[in-house]
Amino acid sequence: MTNNLQGKVALVTGASSGIGEATAVALGRAGASVVVAARRVERLAAVEARLAEEGVKVLALELDVTDEAACRAAVERTVEVFGGLDVLVNNAGVMLLGNVLGADTEDWRRMVSTNLLGVMYLTHAALPHLVERRGAIVQISSTAGRGARPTAAVYAATKFGLNAFSESLRQEVAGDGVRVVVVEPGVVETELREHITDANAKNALEDRITGMRQLQADDIAAAVLYAVTQPEHVSVNEILVRPTDQL
Numbered sequence: 050m051t052n053n054l055q056g057k058v059a060l061v062t063g064a065s066s067g068i069g070e071a072t073a074v075a076l077g078r079a080g081a082s083v084v085v086a087a088r089r090v091e092r093l094a095a096v097e098a099r100l101a102e103e104g105v106k107v108l109a110l111e112l113d114v115t116d117e118a119a120c121r122a123a124v125e126r127t128v129e130v131f132g133g134l135d136v137l138v139n140n141a142g143v144m145l146l147g148n149v150l151g152a153d154t155e156d157w158r159r160m161v162s163t164n165l166l167g168v169m170y171l172t173h174a175a176l177p178h179l180v181e182r183r184g185a186i187v188q189i190s191s192t193a194g195r196g197a198r199p200t201a202a203v204y205a206a207t208k209f210g211l212n213a214f215s216e217s218l219r220q221e222v223a224g225d226g227v228r229v230v231v232v233e234p235g236v237v238e239t240e241l242r243e244h245i246t247d248a249n250a251k252n253a254l255e256d257r258i259t260g261m262r263q264l265q266a267d268d269i270a271a272a273v274l275y276a277v278t279q280p281e282h283v284s285v286n287e288i289l290v291r292p293t294d295q296l
């Protein structure tokens with residue numbers, strides 16, 4: 050266990066499973082106080098208990114990132130409990146793959162409101178605190194933010210949008226000493242794909258990844274940890290991590 054993040058405070062969204070959970074654990078083990086936020090409170094309670102058992106200062110917050118007032122309240126509660134905010138990890142996301150033709154447009158609204166607006170709300174609420182502590186924002190984007198594939202039109206649009214938002218923000222706040230990090234995972238073995246509502250798209254994805262040695266959530270948590278433990282003058286802007294087997 051390193052103590053690089055001793056005295057730092059991190060807020061991780063979507064920390065009830067997958068990459069968010071692994072990232073919260075990695076940041077906590079590195080010494081940070083951690084706020085874990087998501088909608089499934091039972092899952093969050095388990096993460097909270099796991100971290101507390103390891104001696105990490107941790108707070109679980111129920112949060113739907115599509116609710117702007119709730120995002121603001123989560124940031125305020127973080128600052129109230131831990132005295133500030135150094136690292137915001139915008140990880141909460143949904144990937145509801147499917148063709149544009151015949152799509153259920155409710156899937157589109159869920160992706161845009163979670164993957165894009167949710168990130169924007171939290172960033173907006175957190176930024177004054179991050180400026181105060183010369184902190185960092187980590188955006189969990191995707192290889193789908195670098196290249197679009199069939200069935201990923203809207204998902205890729207949210208991740209391309211996230212990358213554009215982040216690059217503009219990076220330039221805006223560089224002078225304040227705030228670092229903006231975009232992490233772009235390839236295929237990671239998590240629950241993400243279980244929520245796909247289009248059976249054809251789900252099957253096509255399963256076919257594509259059959260036999261692939263997928264990334265694990267810890268592989269991405271390690272990338273986040275690397276980025277946020279660099280010296281203040283080092284800004285890791287973008288990390289793309291694919292499974293070796295992924296083309």
Ligand code: NDP
Binds near residue numbers: 115141144237
């Ligand atoms: P998971 O499904 O395990 O995690 C997604 C997390 O987001 C859950 O904790 C979920 O919690 C949370 N979440 C979803 N909607 C909301 C919401 N409205 N408000 C708050 N939290 C929400 O999948 P991953 O860990 O894989 O996904 C994490 C991120 O990684 C996503 O942004 C995804 O796009 C990205 N990513 C994943 C890849 C992969 O192959 N797995 C590849 C590239 C990027 P809850 O339901 O409790 O609210």
